[in-house]
Amino acid sequence: MLAPAGVLLDRNSELPIFEQICAAIRSRIRSGGLGSGARLPATRALAADLGVARATVVTAYEQLVAEGYLAARRGSGYRVCAMGEVELPPDVRPPPVQELTVQGPLLLEAGEPDMRLFPHGAWAKCVSRLCRTRPTDLLTGCGPFGHPQLRQAIAAHVRDWRGIAARPEQVFVTSGATEALDLCLSALASGSGTIGVEDPGFPPIRQFAEAQGHLIRDLCLDDQGAEVPTVGDGTDVVALTPSHQYPLGGAMSAGRRQSFVAWAAQSQGWIIEDDYDSEFRYAGRPIPALASVDSQGRTVYIGSFSKIFSNGLRLGYIVAPDRLVEQMRRTILRKGARASAMPQAALADFMLQGEFYRHLRRVRRVYAERHRTLIERLGRDFADVGEVVDHHAGMQVVLHLRPGLSDSKIAAEARKNGVGVDALSSFSRRAGAFNGAVLGACLNDLDEQQDALQRLRRVISSTE
Numbered sequence: 001m002l003a004p005a006g007v008l009l010d011r012n013s014e015l016p017i018f019e020q021i022c023a024a025i026r027s028r029i030r031s032g033g034l035g036s037g038a039r040l041p042a043t044r045a046l047a048a049d050l051g052v053a054r055a056t057v058v059t060a061y062e063q064l065v066a067e068g069y070l071a072a073r074r075g076s077g078y079r080v081c082a083m084g085e086v087e088l089p090p091d092v093r094p095p096p097v098q099e100l101t102v103q104g105p106l107l108l109e110a111g112e113p114d115m116r117l118f119p120h121g122a123w124a125k126c127v128s129r130l131c132r133t134r135p136t137d138l139l140t141g142c143g144p145f146g147h148p149q150l151r152q153a154i155a156a157h158v159r160d161w162r163g164i165a166a167r168p169e170q171v172f173v174t175s176g177a178t179e180a181l182d183l184c185l186s187a188l189a190s191g192s193g194t195i196g197v198e199d200p201g202f203p204p205i206r207q208f209a210e211a212q213g214h215l216i217r218d219l220c221l222d223d224q225g226a227e228v229p230t231v232g233d234g235t236d237v238v239a240l241t242p243s244h245q246y247p248l249g250g251a252m253s254a255g256r257r258q259s260f261v262a263w264a265a266q267s268q269g270w271i272i273e274d275d276y277d278s279e280f281r282y283a284g285r286p287i288p289a290l291a292s293v294d295s296q297g298r299t300v301y302i303g304s305f306s307k308i309f310s311n312g313l314r315l316g317y318i319v320a321p322d323r324l325v326e327q328m329r330r331t332i333l334r335k336g337a338r339a340s341a342m343p344q345a346a347l348a349d350f351m352l353q354g355e356f357y358r359h360l361r362r363v364r365r366v367y368a369e370r371h372r373t374l375i376e377r378l379g380r381d382f383a384d385v386g387e388v389v390d391h392h393a394g395m396q397v398v399l400h401l402r403p404g405l406s407d408s409k410i411a412a413e414a415r416k417n418g419v420g421v422d423a424l425s426s427f428s429r430r431a432g433a434f435n436g437a438v439l440g441a442c443l444n445d446l447d448e449q450q451d452a453l454q455r456l457r458r459v460i461s462s463t464e
């Protein structure tokens, strides 16, 4: 029998009492102090001896039953199980508790919106109203293709902002544009097909294509946009950023768009239009989406809420042409829906009530000023190290560095100094084709931007 004194409780310990009891018994079994078949004290007796609730002892015993140390028999209490030849792990001490810290984005991190501008109050009202009036909508209102109301709101959004006529059934909610790209490739590319991707371009698209076993055809860029594949060269699908090339920033010309539409029609190919940040155009008229001018219905449109609303929300969408709707449904059912259900009904309400557009107009104004100032400062203070082109759009700006400077060295050094520069060369497969610093224009206010640029200036001088 286990002497109650065999369990020494430390009431100041952070370890709960039941775990202390478990640990003591476990250790006695392992050391041979309690042999196979030995009977443990009755729960009531041990509880009284230790001055703890009986339920605490029962919990400890049941935990040891679950771990295989003890067996419970009706009427005869708890006994030690035969351990056989099993090698038991040494006593594991819990690791010391460490502070869990979250590293926020670095200064000028590209693609990061400024979450200080998030409309917390209006969003909280919207979510709490929903919790009170339609609570089940938050958890079970979504099917695998997205919340019906959000699909409606997105259909209205792409019609009003991007000129795309789509019914809600053509809209599929995803966990961001990145997942949407993966889904589109799965739905569109044949098993051994070739995918045309922009070079430089968004790295995940290349990774998805490779993971799915496709060949990749690099589409180089000129001043009109990505080059069009030759009909019959085996390319089935092209993935493009026509409104705002990622990461360089230009918009594809109307003529090049038409050439892609013609290519898709002639080769029975597909165009994936990744329109990840097109709401941020700061001058001139919005450029219509390629999907809106594709009368052949061979363009699948992808949008994202990451930039206009929140990266953390993880919501994006696909607008499929009619002829692809069934295929897209099958692909999503096969791969499994990944978009979180919880925020979808709230986002739909937020959009339908106009709060979303109030927010969008506000951040667009703020980002336009930050974007313009960043371009001006780079043009003024960095003219000796590189040049910048103003595309009046998007979230990132590229400082093309002069030969002799290494973008990867500068990016690594800048990161050590708190500035989140990306090396332009890292977005390309062609060695030596690009050399630049990709900077985010939206994340920081003008003072922070100035501080970041001063640090970057020092980094560049130190690497020269």
Ligand SMILES: Cc1ncc(COP(=O)(O)O)c(C=O)c1O
Binding pocket: 111, 175, 176, 177, 178, 179, 202, 241, 246, 274, 276, 303, 304, 305, 306, 311, 315, 316
């Ligand atoms: C070109 C491009 N496509 C897609 C995405 C991803 O968007 P999401 O956050 O919605 O997955 C990004 C993010 O920066 C991007 O730059």
